[in-house]
Amino acid sequence: MTTAETGRAVGPGLDRVDAPLKVTGAALYPNDVSWPGMAHAALVRSTVAAGRVLDIDVAPARRAPGVLAAVTHLNAPRLARGPRPPMIGAPPAPLQDDRVLHHGQHLGIVVAESPEQARHAARLVRVEYEPAEAVLDLDDARAELLVDPWGLDTEHGDVDAGFARSDVVVEETYTTPDNTNNPLGLMTTVASWQGGLLTVQDSTQWPSNVRTTLAAVFGVPESRVRVLAPFVGGGFGAGLRVWSHVLLTVLAAREAGRPVKLVLTRPEMFTSVGHRPRTVQRVRVGATRDGTLVAVEHDSVAPVAMDDDNVEPVSHSSTFSYACRGIRTRDRQARLTVPSPGSMRAPAEAQGNFALETAIDEVAHALGMDPLAFRLHNHADDHPLLGLPWSSKALKECYRLGAERFGWSRRTPEPGSLRDGRDLVGYGVAGVCYPFIQFPCQARVSVLGDGSAHVRSAATDIGTGTYTVMTQLAAELLGLDVGRVRFDPGDSDLPYAPPAGGSGLTGALGNAVHAACRRLVRDFCDLVRDDAASPLLGAAPEEVAVAGGRLHRVGDPGRGESYADILARHGLAELGADGRSAPPRAEDLGMAPAGAFGAKFVEVRVDAELRLLRVARVVSVVDGGRILNEKTATSQIVGGTVGGIGQALFEDTVTDPVTGRIANATFGDYLVPVHADVPDMEVLFVGGPDRASATGTKGIGEIGLVGVAAAVGNAVFHATGRRVRSLPITVEQLLP
Missing domain, CATH: 3.30.365.10 (Aldehyde oxidase/xanthine dehydrogenase, molybdopterin binding domain)
Structure with missing residues (x-):
């Protein structure tokens, strides 16, 4: 199979296909979500950096107007620690003991009818600590030192001999400070339990991982968890992990028996969703x-x-x-x-x-x-x-x-x-x-009865342009105009996708879309190979090119037919194919x-x-x-x-x-x-x-x-x- 007019869809500076939704306000970000009966949550955070919680009094908060639930380590259920994906890991489940491990740690969550009521009630929670001395400096002798924690330390060649024969040696110390991810959109989670089905809208860069983690932490089948993230207000890495506020929102929704929404404040963003370490x-x-x-x-x-x-x-x-x-x-x-x-x-x-x-x-x-x-x-x-x-x-x-x-x-x-x-x-x-x-990835591509294409994957677009480039890529591979292709990402019910991070998504998802499109064209060729009514009768996939919404014989654009005509003649509403990609190995x-x-x-x-x-x-x-x-x-x-x-x-x-x-x-x-x-x-x-x-x-x-x-x-x-x-x-x- 070949693609005619290579470069027509891919390469030029095409405007973002999702731009109209964003500039008109129709793009639904997590903090825009409002579900029927939705309550709101606020966090209770530690005011010391180390020690233990001796007592936490939520009674004043429970008496506050509009409060529906308050959860601390004293009444939280046991939660499993989620899986630890390679290179990303996972923080521990929250509210599982009385330890305080950093200033701003989440010690509880309060649910109320309105966000203002929730924040007011959270401020009423009284915490008594047994403080300990914090360990804050890299050179503190009390700090546990992990040597080669990932097994990546390297020694190649005779380094000491190299220095011995060097004419010039520079040896210096360089320092960089902590930096904090500050996407414009405040990280938000909305969770709802309905009939045993958990639905979560989240500011995540990895819906598939949120689904897997929530299923493991709360002990439910993955098939009963759906995570939505069609639009994310930036991330810069902050949305790669399943942070404790996500787990707390899901827990709060279960305790309150209603959908619950939590929007982190800007100060909470500094302690809740990671940072670049010094x-x-x-x-x-x-x-x-x-x-x-x-x-x-x-x-x-x-x-x-x-x-x-x-x-x-x-x-x-x-x-x-x-x-x-x-x-x-x-x-x-x-x-x-x-x-x-x-x-x-x-x-x-x-x-x-x-x-x-x-x-x-x-x-x-x-x-x-x-x-x-x-x-x-x-x-x-x-x-x-x-x-x-x-x-x-x-x-x-x-x-x-x-x-x-x-x-x-x-x-x-x-x-x-x-x-x-x-x-x-x-x-x-x-x-x-x-x-x-690069990580493994999956995608599904379908051509519908009207000749348009539909691309689907659980990947999300954090503003990098994934919507657009996957639309362009599928359009080129299927020989369609860009306007005839729709890409729907950001839903964990769709084929598995890796995170939008590490500069790896375009390659992983693009290769999966590439595989799906090639398979789909081959499937169309299989449909018509023995079809006496088709001008492509007997044509092998390598003898077929695609352009203008049609398949035609290589070198003879007149001998072909459209996707829509093929589907109609065979009584099909659509034809779809799955594609997978895997990271290449140097040895292969x-x-x-x-x-x-x-x-x-x-x-x-x-x-x-x-x-x-x-x-x-x-x-x-x-x-x-x-x-x-x-x-x-x-x-x-x-x-x-x-x-x-x-x-x-x-x-x-x-x-x-x-x-x-x-x-x-x-x-x-x-x-x-x-x-x-x-x-x-x-x-x-x-x-x-x-x-x-x-x-x-x-x-x-x-x-x-x-x-x-x-x-x-x-x-x-x-x-x-x-x-x-x-x-x-x-x-x-x-x-x-």
Whole structure:
């Protein structure tokens, strides 16, 4: 089977197919949901960071107007811990004992007729504690230290010998702070038990996992649980896990005997749905005088909650970022009395890249080499550990095109040597990679009697454009106009889908849709192969092409017929097919599956007297494989870049060192970039289809953020001569 006019549906910057629903207010987000008889819930949260609950008095709350139920550990049923998906894990079930493990922990839930009544009643709950001393610092001797918690530590080659023969060795410590996921939409859960059927509308990035978890925690068959998430108001990783507030809402609905809705407040978002964990990283890099890397050592320590298993392999990408004979990486976690960390856009890579790419810049400077030339000299043509060629890699092209468009040749070598009026001007670059991540996925595609197509999967779209690119892909594979294809995601009753996270959904879902569409066309061919009334009589699938809503013989568009005519003649209302995808394995491919690669070029301006810093320009060049929609892909890189500016200059979740309370848990205090902070940005895509994927795609959701902080820091050094090794970069760090 072949597709006529390849590229007609895929590639051009098609407007989002879901945009009309969003701009007219018809898109139903979880916090828009209102079910008949719905009650509302509010949380009771801990005001200490560690200890035990001696007593919790809910009597005043129960007497408050409109209150329907109040649940604490004293009257909560026993709940099982949910499954722990790989790389994501799961927090423990709430309200199972009297322990307090962090400030803001959920100690209870109150249900009332209105949200105002629920919040008022929750404030009436009185809690008596036996407080304990909190463990809040990574270097606290009381913190349990987990060494190589995921079995990913690496030692390749003779690292110590590499350092011994290095002409230049740079060894420094780099730190990054806690950052908090702050999607615009407050995380919301609405739950209803009706006749033994549990229906949940949730701000989740993974409906299939919510379904599996709720079934396990509450002891009901998965077939009796349905999770809906057709629209989600952002996530940035906050919606990957099934957090305790989701379980509490489901529990509250069962206790109250009515549908219950819980909308987290902004301060609750800071303690309830994860955050990017802080890191302390020690990086040692050795190189010979000719600029060849011979040894890289990258150690990291990051926090994890007292009863959690969040995965954050900060140093891991140092194993494949550069060609190097000696590589050693180590990751450790320290158990602290803090809210559970979780995935935040570009988890691990956002922190690890900052340290590695800053150290690479430092080595280049020590050698007197151009930072870009140093990176090109040490480009990893093959995977350094596997010794296999990449399934695709256009990083060199990213560097070269980016340098040309950015004007890198105008850069003068000496720090502080570029000026424009009172501004010190700095140019910085960072190499970027994001590891290949993909999970199994399923999809179903049907062609209806009118010749239109219907694509279904449990995947959800968190704003990345999944609605649009899956519509485009199915349209191309079936030879239909985009307007004749409908994609319905976000329902756990549909075929299983992995999370919208880790830059893995487009590949996984796209390959499943690809498989379903190919199978569907073959099924149409089977219908007409022995049909004497069909102009496709006797045609094998490889002899058939699709275009214009028709199947026709390859090379002879006149000898064919429409999907609608075939279905009508055979008395079928529709014909459907299922498709599956599985992650490719390097040993089967003979190649290393490649994630996205890229290069970030940044210009900064620093006021010579006041030391005020602003980012003036960013050029991002990305190898994202086959780009299904240039418009939505560009939007992803732009959005990621803005997030990277936030990491570089603004974001810092501040925890009080004594009480463990987050001190800036509002948008009034937690700084994020605003329009005035966003510079001129240019996004370019290079490279071709990836050989590890049937659709040729590589995920790009994270790659836009990775490298921004390092490139900004490297540009600051070029402008001022001041090397910044801790984020965010502040005026105080730049003062003489």
